[in-house]
Amino acid sequence: MIVGIVLFFGLARQNLVDNLEQRNIATGFGFLANEASFIVSETVIDYEPSDTYGRVFLVGMMNTIKVAVLGSISAILLGTFVGILLLSKNWLLRNICYSYVNLVRNTPLILQLLFWYMLLTEFLPSIYDSVSFLGTVFFTNRGFYISSIVIHSSYYWSLGTMFLGFGFAYFFNRYANRHHDRTGRELPAFTINFTIIIILTLIPWAIAGFPLNISVPVFVTPDFLGGSNISPEFLAIYLGLTLYTATFIAEVVRAGIVAIPKGQVEAGSSIGLTPMKLLKLVILPQAIRIIIPPLTNQILNLFKNSTLAVAIGYPDFVSIANTTLNQTGQAIEAITAIMIFYLSVSLLVSLFMNWFNHKMRLVER
Amino acid sequence: MKKYISILLSFSILIVSGVLSADTLDTVKSRGKVRCGVNTALAGFSAPDSQGKWVGIDVDVCRAVATAIFNDPKKVEFVALSAQQRFTALQSGEIDLLSRNTTLTLQREVGLGLLFADVIYYDGQGFLVTKKSGIKSAKQLNRRTVCVQPGTTTELNLADFARNNKINLKPVVIEKFSDSVNAYIAGRCDAYTTDASGLAAIRTTVKDPDAHIILPEIISKEPLAPAVRQGDDKWYNIVNWTIRALVTAEELGIDSANVARIARSSNITQNAKRLLDSELAGQIGLTRSFAYNVISKIGNYGEIFEKNIGVNSPLKLERGLNNLWTNGGLQYAPPFR
Numbered sequence: 001m002i003v004g005i006v007l008f009f010g011l012a013r014q015n016l017v018d019n020l021e022q023r024n025i026a027t028g029f030g031f032l033a034n035e036a037s038f039i040v041s042e043t044v045i046d047y048e049p050s051d052t053y054g055r056v057f058l059v060g061m062m063n064t065i066k067v068a069v070l071g072s073i074s075a076i077l078l079g080t081f082v083g084i085l086l087l088s089k090n091w092l093l094r095n096i097c098y099s100y101v102n103l104v105r106n107t108p109l110i111l112q113l114l115f116w117y118m119l120l121t122e123f124l125p126s127i128y129d130s131v132s133f134l135g136t137v138f139f140t141n142r143g144f145y146i147s148s149i150v151i152h153s154s155y156y157w158s159l160g161t162m163f164l165g166f167g168f169a170y171f172f173n174r175y176a177n178r179h180h181d182r183t184g185r186e187l188p189a190f191t192i193n194f195t196i197i198i199i200l201t202l203i204p205w206a207i208a209g210f211p212l213n214i215s216v217p218v219f220v221t222p223d224f225l226g227g228s229n230i231s232p233e234f235l236a237i238y239l240g241l242t243l244y245t246a247t248f249i250a251e252v253v254r255a256g257i258v259a260i261p262k263g264q265v266e267a268g269s270s271i272g273l274t275p276m277k278l279l280k281l282v283i284l285p286q287a288i289r290i291i292i293p294p295l296t297n298q299i300l301n302l303f304k305n306s307t308l309a310v311a312i313g314y315p316d317f318v319s320i321a322n323t324t325l326n327q328t329g330q331a332i333e334a335i336t337a338i339m340i341f342y343l344s345v346s347l348l349v350s351l352f353m354n355w356f357n358h359k360m361r362l363v364e365r
Numbered sequence: 366m367k368k369y370i371s372i373l374l375s376f377s378i379l380i381v382s383g384v385l386s387a388d389t390l391d392t393v394k395s396r397g398k399v400r401c402g403v404n405t406a407l408a409g410f411s412a413p414d415s416q417g418k419w420v421g422i423d424v425d426v427c428r429a430v431a432t433a434i435f436n437d438p439k440k441v442e443f444v445a446l447s448a449q450q451r452f453t454a455l456q457s458g459e460i461d462l463l464s465r466n467t468t469l470t471l472q473r474e475v476g477l478g479l480l481f482a483d484v485i486y487y488d489g490q491g492f493l494v495t496k497k498s499g500i501k502s503a504k505q506l507n508r509r510t511v512c513v514q515p516g517t518t519t520e521l522n523l524a525d526f527a528r529n530n531k532i533n534l535k536p537v538v539i540e541k542f543s544d545s546v547n548a549y550i551a552g553r554c555d556a557y558t559t560d561a562s563g564l565a566a567i568r569t570t571v572k573d574p575d576a577h578i579i580l581p582e583i584i585s586k587e588p589l590a591p592a593v594r595q596g597d598d599k600w601y602n603i604v605n606w607t608i609r610a611l612v613t614a615e616e617l618g619i620d621s622a623n624v625a626r627i628a629r630s631s632n633i634t635q636n637a638k639r640l641l642d643s644e645l646a647g648q649i650g651l652t653r654s655f656a657y658n659v660i661s662k663i664g665n666y667g668e669i670f671e672k673n674i675g676v677n678s679p680l681k682l683e684r685g686l687n688n689l690w691t692n693g694g695l696q697y698a699p700p701f702r
Contacts (some may be wrong), residue, residue, distance in 0.1 A: 004622070025456060039524045039536045048489065049524040114544075121551045131677060143551050222498075222555060223508045224498035233537070300639065313539035313548070322625040326449050326516030331456075 016332065031328045032057070038323060040315045042231055053324055060320030061341060067234065067316065068303045071241040075302060076295070078242060079249025084279075086254045093196050097250070105247040111307050113240040117312040119177075120232035130219065138217055138224065143235065145217035148228040152211040157204035165197030233314035237306065245302040252294045256287035289360055296353035307342075317341055387591070389461050389600035392648045393434060398442045401427035402460040405445040405542065408566040409674040409682075410466045419443050422673040423464040426485060427609065429663045430462060432697060433607045433655040438662050449516040449540060452477050462604060464591040466560065468518045473592070480606040481590040483612070485696050486674075487686035489583035490522050491561040493568065496576050498555055503582040506652055507532040512554035513546050514538070522585040546570075556580075560587045562674065562682060569679040600601050602649045610656035612698035613640050614665035616689055621664040628657055639701045656701075666696065 020027050032054040033282035039049055044062040047055060085097045104112070121141045125131055130140040138145040176189040205211075217227030260283055268282040309316040318338055392400050398688050403423050404412035411421035428438040444460050455463045456478065467473075467489075469481040492511070494500045500509070503526070513520050515538045527534045537554050539545040544568055549557040561583060565603065568574045591608070614620065615636050619627055627633060628641045641657040652658075664668065670687060674680045688694025 026476045037524055038520050039527065039534065041536050041538065049528060118551075119554045121548060125554045223510075230435070310540055313537050313543070313545075315538065318538075319538070322449055322540075323515045326452070327472075327521065329452055329456075329473070331453050 020332075026328070026330060027332070028330075029333055031324075031330055031333070034328070036324070036327075038327065040311075041318065042234065042315060048198075053328070056324065057317070057337065060315060060317035063315050063320075064303075064306055065345075066307075067227040067237055067241065067309065067314070068306050071238055071302050071306070071356070072299050073241045074238075075245040075249055075298070078246040079298075080253050082246060082250035083253025084257070085251060087257060101247040101250050104243055105251075109240060109244050109305055110311060112244060113236055113308055114310050116239050117232060117236040120235055124232075127219070127223070128221075136216060138219070141232065143229050143231040145187055145227050145229050146223045147214050147216045150213040150215050152173060152208065152213070154204045154208035157208075160199050161200040161204055161351040162197060165193075168196055168200075169193035231314075233309070233312050237309045237310050237314045237316075241302050241305060242306075244305070245298055248298045249295060252291055252298065253287070256291035257283055259290050260286050287356075289362060292353060292357045292360060296350055296357075299350055299353070301343065303349065304342060323330065339362075367575045375540050383558075383569065387578070389597045390434070390603065395463055397435075398440050399427060399431045399462060400444055400460045401430070401436065402444045402446045402451055402463040402465050402466045403427065404453050405447060407466060407542070407563060409562065409678060409680040410566070411443075411445075420673065422485060422669055423466060423591075425663055425669045425673065426464045427462060429611060429659045429669075430604055430607050432659045433603065433610075433651055436654075436658045447540065447542075448514055449582075452479070454647060455479065458594070461600070462591055462593055465594060466563070466589045468560075468587045469590045469592075470518060472589060474595075478595045479592045480595050480601050481592045482634050483608045483698070484588040484590045484695075485608065486562065486589040488560040488587035488589050489582050490519055490585040490587060491564050492580040493564040493577055494580060495551070496554060496578055500555065500580065503580050503584065504530060504532070506534060506556060508535075509555040510535045510537060510553065511544050511556045511558050512537045512539065512549040513558050514542060515540055517559070518585070518587065520664045523558055526584045560589070565674075565680045565682055599649050603651060606646075607655070607659060608648070609698040609701070610659055611663075611669065612641060612689070612696050613698075613701055614617070614656070614660045615667040616691060618667060618700065619660055620668055621661055624657060624660045627696050636701070643701060650691040 017027070033052055035049075036051055036053045036056040037049045038056075040056065040059055042063070045059060046067050047059045047122075080345055082097045082101065085093050086101070088094045088097075103352055120143075124139055124141040127142050129142045130136045130138040130145070136147040172193055176187040180186055190284045215226040217224040217229075219225075263287065264282055265278065268278045273281065306316055307318040310319040310322065313319075321338050323335045325331050328334075368466060389482075402423075403419065403421070406412040409421055411419060411423040414420050420620065422428060426444065426445065427441045431441045432438045434440070444454065446454050446463075446465060451465050451467065452473070454460050463479075464485075466486070467481075468488075469484065473479050474481065484626070492503050500506065505633070511523060511534050513523055513536050520536070521539065523534065526532075530691055537545075537548055539548055546557065548554060557564070559567075561579065564579050568577055568579070571577060589597060591604060593604055613636075614624075617634070617636060619640070624641070627637055633641075640652050641660075643651075643656060644653065646653055646655050664672070667689075670684065674682045676683060684692070684694060686695050688696065690697040
């Protein structure tokens, strides 16, 4: 069997190399050092057309990761919220959520993306008569122009001290839990942690003298100056992925909650837990163990679905690799790069989620 | 288990034997059809008409090649390709001939392993803007948004243009031609850029053509030519000399209406005789009368031009650079001797 597979791939590869050579098609990854010389509309890292194909690949990967990370976070938040509401006792809320889940879950994602893109480009006003919200956010069919905070060097210090705060919170939580186990009394851990994190974050900012410089977009024909632009391409793929994936996550969350034995809820109620405490202390900790594996699948789906961005012109990795493929003609290399990127990120995500799952599993005592 | 191994082995053998035979003409003859890659929908170049029949100058090149081989313009199978699919389709042998408003470049010949035949249409890249935008020159595109299709020379020229003129352009890159044009029409972009002929084609399809203008600047050279794979010189010659027959016929004043009369005429010029009754055509696997067949069934270069994209067509393009060399243009065919 193994010999067969090896032979198969060996022959296929030899055949490929022969064919490429026979047709004088350039091969190898040498092109990555050549100048890309095409413009990319939006980038997370700096990029100029004089940069290399290697750099533009990196630009594409960052764009994909940006939309996948932001999309995953909002899809998980929205999905959890809707999932809980699917079990709400309120008829109206429950049915609104059911309609949303079933409507969005049962239509093709590509149509939804085109729908959002059309909505954002055809129904919003042109850049010349933009609609503004309090003069800080401008809505146009070229995206949203938002006021942005100009980064000051002290913000990086704040970020550092904020993580210190999180570190403190982690240890303090452990201490608080032990204290609770020992004495049965609860420490106001959340309030203390929250205050500490805020104070730690504010210290570097205060030392620097509270620098705050907000850049407000101003329209100077033909475009806005200052602020930041969120393009309709990004908005469409972000909205589309979030709303689509959230429906599946909602179902996963609902299923996770329903799967908890009724006795657990009844036991919790009988010792006098409020519905919120019941959710937080009894239901969610148990539901999360059931939820994580299917949730992993949904996150991976979102990541892979982000390749549909090419249809609406968001410069994700596939879009950029495709352009590269076309400009250099190195199809095999470009497709290989796409496969390696998606495979390795997917594997990393599943590794992390497996570790998380392992950590959250029920510890039998 | 043994079954799996044998399946795998037979697959490997299939792939190995899948190496394309070098002789494209034999493949085409045994298939009975030329497989020709064309644009999905570019008015005047290749687009299906209201009856679903393919029309356009690129389409007629495919028909001319089919007529040269089979004496039947219907023996073509059109394969509609996006800008991104076109080269892979040709390289992999899915099509025999790529006739899809494709620019001849060094990279495409040396990097992609293609060979381009003589130029069908000398084009150049321009910009389409709305009158309302008030843009009069391409130099005024600083800080503007431009819609463009990916995987084209257009995309690269746009970046070059911005770099050379030190202007800052924001591209919106959408793969599908119609989606890309729609984004421009919706106002997502200030300008749409592609070859000038393509811009003329877009103008014929928008609701109010007079609301759009083509800017005076032409920022690149775009010689559009049909392409074949490297490594089959005979097939390359067939395609190339078919195109040269079209141009030569126009130069000699032979068209679909008078070709029969001229061929029968007793005082036929020596040049016309060599074109319509070619003794050398057999060397590349064509019949002596291949040019006669092509001209009588498809027409000469001028006829094809006028019918599809000329001043009386919806595209209203002047001959310009595409006039014969005798009329101050660049269309010049080597002699049939």
